[in-house]
Amino acid sequence: MGNVQNISSKRNSPEDIIKALINVIEGLVEERAPTDVIEEKIIEELRRF
Amino acid sequence: MNLNVKLTNISNFEHSEFNFRSGCINILEMPNAAGKSAILKAIATAYSFPLKSRIAEESATRLGIWRKVPPQPLAKIGSSRGIIEIKANGDVRTCIIETQEDIIVNQDGDEKFLFTSFVSIESELFRRISGGEDSLKWLLPAVSKVEDYERVLNVVFSIFDKIEKSLQITKDKKSHLELLKSEIERTKEELTIVEQELEDINQEIEKAKDKMDPELKKKYEKTSAKIENLRTKINEKEKEVKNSSNDLRRLAKEIERHKKELEDIDTKISEIDVELKQLGTDKEVKREIENIEKELDDLGKKRAIIQYRLKMFKSALSLNEGTCPLCGSGEFNKNYIQNRIEETQRELNKTDSEARAFTAKKENLARKLERIKDLNKKLPELLDKKQYIEREIDKLHREIEPIELKTRSLDNEIKALKSELAEKEELLNKLREKIMEKSEVKELYRKIELLLERKGELSARLSQKYEEIEEISKINILEREIPLDRAEELCKLYIAALNEVLNWLKNRINEQKKGFAERFNKSIDNVITRLKFKNLKVWIDSEDLRILIKRGESHQLIASLSLSEKSVIAVLLQIAIKEAFLPKVPIFLIDEVITDFDKERAYEVIKYLLEVAKEKDWIIILAKVGEKSSIMQISSIDEITKIF
Numbered sequence: 001m002g003n004v005q006n007i008s009s010k011r012n013s014p015e016d017i018i019k020a021l022i023n024v025i026e027g028l029v030e031e032r033a034p035t036d037v038i039e040e041k042i043i044e045e046l047r048r049f
Numbered sequence: 050m051n052l053n054v055k056l057t058n059i060s061n062f063e064h065s066e067f068n069f070r071s072g073c074i075n076i077l078e079m080p081n082a083a084g085k086s087a088i089l090k091a092i093a094t095a096y097s098f099p100l101k102s103r104i105a106e107e108s109a110t111r112l113g114i115w116r117k118v119p120p121q122p123l124a125k126i127g128s129s130r131g132i133i134e135i136k137a138n139g140d141v142r143t144c145i146i147e148t149q150e151d152i153i154v155n156q157d158g159d160e161k162f163l164f165t166s167f168v169s170i171e172s173e174l175f176r177r178i179s180g181g182e183d184s185l186k187w188l189l190p191a192v193s194k195v196e197d198y199e200r201v202l203n204v205v206f207s208i209f210d211k212i213e214k215s216l217q218i219t220k221d222k223k224s225h226l227e228l229l230k231s232e233i234e235r236t237k238e239e240l241t242i243v244e245q246e247l248e249d250i251n252q253e254i255e256k257a258k259d260k261m262d263p264e265l266k267k268k269y270e271k272t273s274a275k276i277e278n279l280r281t282k283i284n285e286k287e288k289e290v291k292n293s294s295n296d297l298r299r300l301a302k303e304i305e306r307h308k309k310e311l312e313d314i315d316t317k318i319s320e321i322d323v324e325l326k327q328l329g330t331d332k333e334v335k336r337e338i339e340n341i342e343k344e345l346d347d348l349g350k351k352r353a354i355i356q357y358r359l360k361m362f363k364s365a366l367s368l369n370e371g372t373c374p375l376c377g378s379g380e381f382n383k384n385y386i387q388n389r390i391e392e393t394q395r396e397l398n399k400t401d402s403e404a405r406a407f408t409a410k411k412e413n414l415a416r417k418l419e420r421i422k423d424l425n426k427k428l429p430e431l432l433d434k435k436q437y438i439e440r441e442i443d444k445l446h447r448e449i450e451p452i453e454l455k456t457r458s459l460d461n462e463i464k465a466l467k468s469e470l471a472e473k474e475e476l477l478n479k480l481r482e483k484i485m486e487k488s489e490v491k492e493l494y495r496k497i498e499l500l501l502e503r504k505g506e507l508s509a510r511l512s513q514k515y516e517e518i519e520e521i522s523k524i525n526i527l528e529r530e531i532p533l534d535r536a537e538e539l540c541k542l543y544i545a546a547l548n549e550v551l552n553w554l555k556n557r558i559n560e561q562k563k564g565f566a567e568r569f570n571k572s573i574d575n576v577i578t579r580l581k582f583k584n585l586k587v588w589i590d591s592e593d594l595r596i597l598i599k600r601g602e603s604h605q606l607i608a609s610l611s612l613s614e615k616s617v618i619a620v621l622l623q624i625a626i627k628e629a630f631l632p633k634v635p636i637f638l639i640d641e642v643i644t645d646f647d648k649e650r651a652y653e654v655i656k657y658l659l660e661v662a663k664e665k666d667w668i669i670i671l672a673k674v675g676e677k678s679s680i681m682q683i684s685s686i687d688e689i690t691k692i693f
Contacts, residue, residue, distance in 0.1 A: 017546035022553060029197040032101065038204045043527050046208070046543060 012049045020045055052092075052636070052668045053136040055399075058128035059146070060087030071635060071668045073684040074659050076692055078675030085672040089167065089638045090114050090123060091133045092670070095142040096634060097162035098154045104191055105160040108173045112163070115152060124148040134402050137668075143406040155409040164191045165631040168623045169640035178619040181608035185569065185594045185622075192630040193561045202554045208527075209547045215526045216540035222521045222533055229521075233514050240507045247500050250493050257493070261484055269480045272473055279470040286463045293456045300445050300452075307442050314435045321424050321431070331425070334418045341411045348404045355400060359393045362386055566591035573625035580621075580657050587621065596622070616642055617650055624658070635667040644673045648693055655689050 024045045028038050050071040056062040061084040069075040079085040094114050100106050109115040113122045124131035124146045131146040143155045164173050177187065190196035258266055328334070365386050481494055523530045531539060570588045577585055586599040598605045598618065610618065620643060627637055637658070643651050655671070662669045673692070683689060 012542065014542060014545040014549065017542065018549045018553070021546065021550050025201050025550070025554070028201060029194050032197050035200055035204060038201055039208070042201075042204060042208060046546075047527055047529060049539075049542065 017046065017049050020048070050138050050635070050666060050668065051136075053134075054088065054092060055132075055134040056088070056091055057132040057134075058125040059091050059123055059131045059133060060084045060125060062087070063125065067680060069668050069670055069680065070682055071666045072663050073669075073682045074655060074662060075668065075670045076681040076683060077670055077672040078681065079672070079678045080676060081674055083678060085674075086169065086640050087123065089169070089640050089670065089672055091144075092135065092636065092638060093162060093167045094123065094146075094152065095133050095135045095144050095154070096158040096166070096636060097160050098144060098152050098158050100160050102160060102191065102196075104173075104187065105163055108163050111173075111176070112167075112169070112171050114163075119147075119149045119151075121146050121148055121150075121152065132403075132406065134399075141402060141405070143402050143409070145406045145410060153406070153410050153413060155405050159631065159634065161192055161631050162634060162636075164188060165623075165627045166634060166636055167638045167640075168620060168642055169638075170642060172623075172640075174623050174626065175616075175619045175642065178607060178615050178622065179612065181615075183596045183607040185565075185589055185596060188626065189562065189565055189594060192626075193565050195558055195561045195565075198554055198558045198561065202551065202558065205547060205551055205554060209544065209551065212526065212540050212543045212547065215524060216537065216544065219524050219533065219536040219540060222524060223537065226518065226521060226533065229514050229518055233511060236507050236511050236514070240504065240511070243500050243504050243507065247497065247504070250497055250500070254493050254497075258484075265480065265483060269477070269484065272477045272480060276470060276473045276477060279466055279473060283463055283466050283470065286459050286466065290456055290459050290463070293452050293459070296452055297449060297456070300449050304442055304445050307438050307445070310438055311435060311442075314431050314438070318428065318431050318435075321428055325421065325424055325428075328417055328421050328424075331418060331421045334414055334421060338411060338414050338418065341407050341414065345404060345407050345411070348400055348407065352397065352400050352404070355393055355397045359390065359397060362390045362393060366390070562594065563591050566594060568629040569625060572629035573622065576621055576625045576628070576657070579660070580653055587618065613646065617646060617654075620646075620654060624661075628661075632665070635665060637667055637669045639669070639671045641673055643671060644692065651693070652689055655683075655692065656686055659683065659686065659689070 021042065024041055028041060033041070052069040052071070054067045054069070056065050056067075061082075067077075067088060069077075077085050077088065090112060093112070097105070097109070098115075100109055100115070106115070106117065110117070116122055121131075123133075129148050131148070133142075133144040133146070135142040141155075142158070145153045147153065168175060170176070170179070173187070258269070366383065522533050524533055524536045525531075526536060526539060526543075566589050573587050577587060584601045588597055589595060590597060596607060598607070598610075607615065607618065620639075624637075643654055646654065658669050658671075661667060671692075681691065683691065
């Protein structure tokens with residue numbers, strides 16, 4: 001019942017997220033991605049942590 | 050370096066060819082409406098397409114180079130296709146302008162060319178400066194990534210806001226949870242006290258019962274046991290009803306989720322339908338490809354013939370002069386054969402160039418075909434998924450039916466049990482009254498009734514609090530349900546990271562702005578110094594990118610300048626922009642404007658441009674109105690006066 005996600009028990013630091021997000025953003029800027037794609041990719045990246 | 054421009058069905062030109070040289074100023078002189086602007090626009094098209102940004106599209110539309118909605122303005126009226134071929138040092142650029150479609154290029158240009166390398170009264174900078182605009186903000190997105198970083202910044206801000214809200218909700222829920230837990234503790238304590246009191250009173254009643262009539266006592270105990278039994282049954286049935294209700298809620302939620310999925314699929318299907326309508330059918334595209342393949346085939350055959358002719362002419366050269374290559378006698382003109390070889394070579398080059406353009410178009414269509422195939426593959430997948438979900442919804446509805454039936458039947462059973470319970474309770478009351486008449490337990494029973502009522506209230510409150518805990522134990526963060534005990538930590542982690550990312554983005558934007566201002570200021574400073582305009586200083590503010598002009602000791606606003614002064618400033622800014630932001634493309638086009646300056650100013654600017662052309666080996670083309678059509682190359686300062 002419900003769709004509670006499994007959250008990784010591994011503790012992540014903000015630095016890990018910052019690094020990953022900057023990486024994604026550089027790619028999005030390079031390909032001049034539209035707003036909806038930017039939002040989707042950033043949320044997707046955040047959800048990995 | 051030479052720039053060879055061939056125009057086929059462009060503006061007024063059916064088949065025309067123009068040659069320009071680097072290291073000098075090329076003066077393109079033509080009478081009014083003869084097409085000199087079209088030549089410059091054709092060169093600008095070849096070096097700027099395909100366009101990627103909105104501002105470039107708008108600029109190209111204003112310049113009369115391109116239109117989003119055909120017909121394309123550069124193609125000759127009445128022709129289906131115009132061709133621009135440009136050769137410079139082995140670099141061959143071919144643009145096919147399909148009058149009723151779009152512009153196709155064989156190699157990508159840089160849209161920055163439109164803003165940096167082309168000056169005319171319609172060009173972006175000239176138009177803005179003439180209108181009194183005093184900022185270069187508009188140029189920033191065209192020559193930097195600022196706009197892209199700003200787009201990301203806005204998205205990150207909105208995600209940051211969402212997470213901050215989620216954190217607040219998490220905190221509110223947590224304090225509510227604490228409150229609920231302490232209320233539960235208090236209720237449990239009160240319940241224990243009530244139960245203890247009930248037990249004490251029951252013991253007293255037991256003692257009193259020992260004194261009563263054994264027959265009455267037996268009947269009383271039997272009825273009490275029956276009542277207890279009925280209450281247990283009712284509780285069990287009510288528990289079952291509660292479970293069924295939970296199941297029904299879960300199934301309803303699942304149906305809701307599936308319906309949402311169906312909506313998403315329908316949206317995707319209609320988007321695909323629209324795109325497919327725009328792309329056309331695969332048959333149409335295949336037919337177009339076949340036509341191009343036929344054209345390519347014809348070109349291949351034509352090429353083979355031309356190559357054969359070339360070979361024949363070359364072999365004719367080896368024959369003895371004075372002998373006709375066909376009959377072995379008569380006049381043989383070596384110069385004539387050499388001219389034919391050159392002519393045939395040109396024909397061969399033209400065929401190759403056309404073949405490249407067709408190949409580019411074919412590749413474009415092949416990509417279109419791939420997309421159509423891809424969409425046609427996706428469509429049945431989506432329809433299958435839609436059917437699957439619809440079946441799932443039906444299945445869920447079928448699951449709901451027996452549960453609803455069972456719930457109704459349980460409700461009826463509970464009703465029957467409750468009515469039986471009421472009867473037994475009435476009987477027990479009567480027995481109790483008899484006992485009460487005989488004994489001192491009347492007061493005790495009254496107390497029991499009050500305590501039982503209180504116990505019921507406390508139990509109900511307890512289950513309500515547990516249900517509330519269940520409800521607030523999860524929180525939705527970025528469309529995921531996260532347990533409350535993990536949510537605060539996760540939100541704080543996201544907020545810390547996003548804060549840093551926002552700072553990083555702001556720094557990137559500032560760096561881009563600062564870099565833009567630094568590059569431009571260095572460039573304009575260099576232009577003005579070299580032009581020896583001692584009293585003039587022009588620069589842009591690195592914060593708001595406003596253009597600042599200082600003449601002598603006084604500051605001037607663009608809007609306050611005369612029209613001719615605005616033109617001079619616009620040309621200076623344009624040269625600085627070109628040198629700062631697109632120096633690698635060695636072409637600079639000027640459509641009149643400079644020749645409208647007063648002679649002294651025009652002389653200084655052209656002299657400077659000549660120096661730049663020589664130093665950097667640029668091809669500078671200056672178009673002006675003249676009585677005849679000609680291209681004149683100005684290679685030394687002494688020749689500049691010829692222009693006027």
